[in-house]
Amino acid sequence: MSPSRAAVVSIVLVALAAPMVGAQQANDPAGDPERGKIVFRTVGGCANCHGWAADGKTGVALHSPAGPSLRETKLNKEALAETIRCGRPGTQMPYHDRAAYRDDRCYGLVMSDFTPGDAPPRGKTFGEKDVANIVAYLQTRVIGLGKPTYDECADFFDNPAAKACIILK
Amino acid sequence: MTKRKLLVGTCAAALVLTGAAVRAEVTADRLLNAGTDAEAGNWLMVHKTYDSNRFSTLDQINAGNVSGLHLAFAVPLGGLEPNGGGIGYMESTPLVDNGFMYVSDPWGTPYKIDVSSGKQGKVVWVCDTGIDKDPSGGFLLTNRGLALSGNNVITNLPDGRVVACDTESGDIAWEQQVAKEQGEGFTGAPLVVGDKILVGQSYGDWATRGWLAALKADTGEELWRFYTVPEPGQPGSETWKCDEAGNPDCWKTGGGALWVTGAYDPESNLLYWGTGNPVPMFDPEYRPGSNLYTDSTIAVDADTGELKWHFQYTPGDYMDYDEVGVQLLMNTKINGEDRKVLSHFGRNGLFYSLDRTNGSYIHSAQYIDELNWTKGIDPKTGQPVEYDPSKSLQTYALGVLNRASTSVKNCPHISGGVNYYPTAYNPATGIAYGAGIEACSDLENKTVAPEDVVPGVVFLGGTYAVSGAQKGSITAVDVTTGQQVAKQGTQYPNNSGTLVTPELVWTGSTDGSFGAYDAKTLAPLWSINVGTAFRAPPITYSVDGKQYVAIAGGYLGAGNAGGNTELEDMQGANMVWVFALD
Numbered sequence: 001m002s003p004s005r006a007a008v009v010s011i012v013l014v015a016l017a018a019p020m021v022g023a024q025q026a027n028d029p030a031g032d033p034e035r036g037k038i039v040f041r042t043v044g045g046c047a048n049c050h051g052w053a054a055d056g057k058t059g060v061a062l063h064s065p066a067g068p069s070l071r072e073t074k075l076n077k078e079a080l081a082e083t084i085r086c087g088r089p090g091t092q093m094p095y096h097d098r099a100a101y102r103d104d105r106c107y108g109l110v111m112s113d114f115t116p117g118d119a120p121p122r123g124k125t126f127g128e129k130d131v132a133n134i135v136a137y138l139q140t141r142v143i144g145l146g147k148p149t150y151d152e153c154a155d156f157f158d159n160p161a162a163k164a165c166i167i168l169k
Numbered sequence: 170m171t172k173r174k175l176l177v178g179t180c181a182a183a184l185v186l187t188g189a190a191v192r193a194e195v196t197a198d199r200l201l202n203a204g205t206d207a208e209a210g211n212w213l214m215v216h217k218t219y220d221s222n223r224f225s226t227l228d229q230i231n232a233g234n235v236s237g238l239h240l241a242f243a244v245p246l247g248g249l250e251p252n253g254g255g256i257g258y259m260e261s262t263p264l265v266d267n268g269f270m271y272v273s274d275p276w277g278t279p280y281k282i283d284v285s286s287g288k289q290g291k292v293v294w295v296c297d298t299g300i301d302k303d304p305s306g307g308f309l310l311t312n313r314g315l316a317l318s319g320n321n322v323i324t325n326l327p328d329g330r331v332v333a334c335d336t337e338s339g340d341i342a343w344e345q346q347v348a349k350e351q352g353e354g355f356t357g358a359p360l361v362v363g364d365k366i367l368v369g370q371s372y373g374d375w376a377t378r379g380w381l382a383a384l385k386a387d388t389g390e391e392l393w394r395f396y397t398v399p400e401p402g403q404p405g406s407e408t409w410k411c412d413e414a415g416n417p418d419c420w421k422t423g424g425g426a427l428w429v430t431g432a433y434d435p436e437s438n439l440l441y442w443g444t445g446n447p448v449p450m451f452d453p454e455y456r457p458g459s460n461l462y463t464d465s466t467i468a469v470d471a472d473t474g475e476l477k478w479h480f481q482y483t484p485g486d487y488m489d490y491d492e493v494g495v496q497l498l499m500n501t502k503i504n505g506e507d508r509k510v511l512s513h514f515g516r517n518g519l520f521y522s523l524d525r526t527n528g529s530y531i532h533s534a535q536y537i538d539e540l541n542w543t544k545g546i547d548p549k550t551g552q553p554v555e556y557d558p559s560k561s562l563q564t565y566a567l568g569v570l571n572r573a574s575t576s577v578k579n580c581p582h583i584s585g586g587v588n589y590y591p592t593a594y595n596p597a598t599g600i601a602y603g604a605g606i607e608a609c610s611d612l613e614n615k616t617v618a619p620e621d622v623v624p625g626v627v628f629l630g631g632t633y634a635v636s637g638a639q640k641g642s643i644t645a646v647d648v649t650t651g652q653q654v655a656k657q658g659t660q661y662p663n664n665s666g667t668l669v670t671p672e673l674v675w676t677g678s679t680d681g682s683f684g685a686y687d688a689k690t691l692a693p694l695w696s697i698n699v700g701t702a703f704r705a706p707p708i709t710y711s712v713d714g715k716q717y718v719a720i721a722g723g724y725l726g727a728g729n730a731g732g733n734t735e736l737e738d739m740q741g742a743n744m745v746w747v748f749a750l751d
Contacts, residue, residue: 048254048728052305057617058626061254062309062374063728066615066632092634117638117732147621157305164305167351167625 031129031136039130040137041156044096044123052156052164053148054138059164065092070138071145080135082106087120094123096131194336195266195317197363201435210711212265215314215358216591217708219433220498223593224669225709229716230750232672235685235695241717241749243699244282244290248274248743250302256741257310258704259723260589262358263745264315265710269293272721274743276300277312277326277355279334284719285712287749294339298324298332307626308372311704313429313589314358318366318386325355325368331389345389352377352625357428357493361386362440362471369427373445376628379425381442381467383474393474397425397444397462404476405461408484410561416619419456422628424448425463429493429589432511434525439477440469441498441511441525445491450583451614451631452487454572457561459484464492466513468528478528483517484556485563487570488542488612489583489633490517495666497594497601501648503531512594512648514587514603518580519546520646520653532651536587536644538607539580542567570631572616580609582731583633590666591706595688597671600654601646602688604663604676608639608731639731643667643676643691657691662731665720666706677703677720679729680736683746685718701744702726702736719747 040046040054049067052059056069075083086106087095095101101111101120111119126134145152153165193199195213202208204218209226217223230238249256257275264271268285277300281293308327316323321333321342329348332341348354348370356371366384373379379397384390398420399405411419424447431442444467447453447460465481483490497512503522511525518537523530530551542565543553555565562571570577587605594601614631622628641659646652665677669688677683683703684696701722709718724741 045255056615057621058623059253059305059307060627061307061728062627063254063726065634065728066629117734119734121734121737159303159305162305163301163303163625164307167623 031132031134033133033137033140035130036133036135036137037141037156039126039134043130044126044134049092052153054142055148058148067093070142073143077135077139080138081131084126084131084134087123089114089120090118092121094121096123096126098122098125193267194320196319200361211267212263212708212710213317214264214360215262215316215430216432216495219435221432221495222497222499222596223591223667223706224595226671227709227711227716228671229711230670230673230718232687232694234750235673237750238685238695238718238748239751240697240699241287241747242289243747244292244745246272246274246280246743246745247295248276248278249741250276250304252302252304252310253307254310255726256724258726259721259743260311260313260705261721262314262591262706263708263719263721264317265708265719266317268712270719270745271315271317271322272745273312273315273324275310275312275723276302277324279315279322279324281322281336281339282745284717284747287712287715287717290745290747296322296324296332296334296339296341298326298330298341298344300326300328308354308375309356311356313356316359316361316366318361323359323361323366325359327354327356329354331355331359331366331368331384333389343389345384345391347382347384347389347391350377350624358430360430360433362433365392365471367431367440369442371426371428373424373426373448374450374627374629376422376448376622376624376626377426378421378423379427379444381427381440381469381474383471395469395474395476397427397467398423399461408459408461410457413457413561414455416455418619422448422622422624423456423460423463427493429495432496432498433471434498437526438471439525440471441496442467442469443493443496443513445493446486446489449617449628449630450487450489451570451612451629451633452572452616453485453562453570455617455630459558460486464490466492466496466511466523466528468525480523480528480530480551482515482521483553484558488517488565488567488579490515491588492516494587494589495592497592498525499594499596499648501599503649510648512601514592514601514605516581516585516588517542518586520601520603520651521551522648522651534646534651534653536603536646536653537581537605538642539609541578541580541609570612570614572614574614576611576613578609578611578636582606582608582610582635582639583612588664590664593667593669593674594648595669595671598688599648600688601648602643602667602669602674603646604643604665604667605641606639606662606731607642607658608662609636610634611636635732638733641678643674643686645691655689655691657686657693661733661736665703668707668709670709675707675718677705677707677722679703679725679731681722681739683707683720699746700739701742702739715749717747717749719745721745
């Protein structure tokens, strides 16, 4: 790890460890978990790294880095939203606020703070409502779950005959 | 009969003959003779000839005039429906027979294209296999080509079926569900040998076991099958110490997949296939042992499926060094002696030559700039010097990767070196060509409990990241000495592979450019950027005496830009591009 990357990671880790009281919090709309599921599944392609089960294993694509298990995450609502908006520098978690790192809205960092190749990757663009929707999905239907089940899979894909689910039967 | 009538009669006879040639079925003899002058204008099987040389004698386009090459026409294909990780990858080698091209899209759907005019590629038919394009399927979506067999075009599909499409109509002549177990399927092109079709189970990283199967060419009925991971009690099973892991069934998900087409030597009747990595790739403690016959070349009798010999490149691998890539066959002199040789650009960064009659090691040399996983190769055995067959877990020079270790950096990158990207060999000059990646990766172990392993779900036992941005290279090796004779670095990683003609080497790049290089010096002589990432290899063919060069382009894919962020916004479009001189 390069020194600058180490510094960035430590900033992020400190930021993530503390409860987030960001400017966005007060304006957070109530999230819709069902819409959040669609964004996670279809809009964002989040399952490529986290898996459809969001356990960092089940449904991860071969060419995507396996992400952490969101079933076991300790992040609170604000930290989840911040991570979705800003990504997680030093890891391959992309940012989804298209304007992230243009100003200091994300961890006080801008793109030029990163050495080339270490900048966080850009993911699909989510509006603030969809950030809240994904957080609501994770908080009400993912975090705390155990081993993935067929029923969860069928619900995720809205399809009891989905290929990904048949193999769990 | 007047003279005029005689002439008309002659012309009519010529037309009939031409017509007959166009409709000529692809017999076993034609495939055996695919490298002869009679077939010089055609490309009848995925690697052109059974020796997998991807060498064409066509030389109308040469070093002196290639600067005048231009796009003749282009043909869009379908198959852009996404699956799991997104749009599939165009990795298909087009086949050409008498002015008709046969190419598959990432879902394995065959297309017949009339390229006889040289001005336009007209789609004659699309053979709809009825494959379920369910986007939840988590398999790697790609198809590396078709096979021509009699009057059929053969495709093998990610859903495990083998389908024969009638060459004239595009209707399905027969189909068989050959891969039947959960998670199994096909991505490599089938190979037709005599009255058989060879297919290789391709999805090892989805917690399955690799196998090579022979099918009856006229019905698809299975004749024999060879498993690349032996079951307990079979020879080689002693290299799977599953009991030590407390997981007696570890061999059942051991990988060793076959996802690139092998070679065939008619003289010995042996098939030579390269095999994939042991699974899970980053957790050797799940499957202690040397893990035969993963990361190997296997020589199998074409009639019986019996294993004749094997050579394992990276025993007890934890760096994902599959050796599925092309097996080049050649007869050449080694130390002044005529030898029957098999050469292979290893994904592990070394170029190897073996005696193909018995699998004995001849020589090897590093062809990639940075290699840290081994200090060298034992000149007698061909094994890495760190390899200790008495140990259940190997520790190579890069350091240990296990459940207690931190991340470890391996060079070359887990993707190579030369990966599935086909290599080439010019028998007239004795030079072999490979194109691939110059990079390293960082590996981490993430243990998965046996009860959580589900066939059909990706099972890596860890994770990886590119260590810095990937670059690429093209390398020329003299097989006689095993030494590199030319090298050309490239800005972006090469996922395309090579074609060689008498004076030129051809390849595409991930940035959408396609070019020709001097076969002696590898100096770039011509290139064009058409904007589709190239993960498929080029071919050349001729129609009515005129030479063309063709290549399929498509999607690069998230996570495949190799750290080159400027490539990440390239979009997918499945295309066949055809180039010609005026």
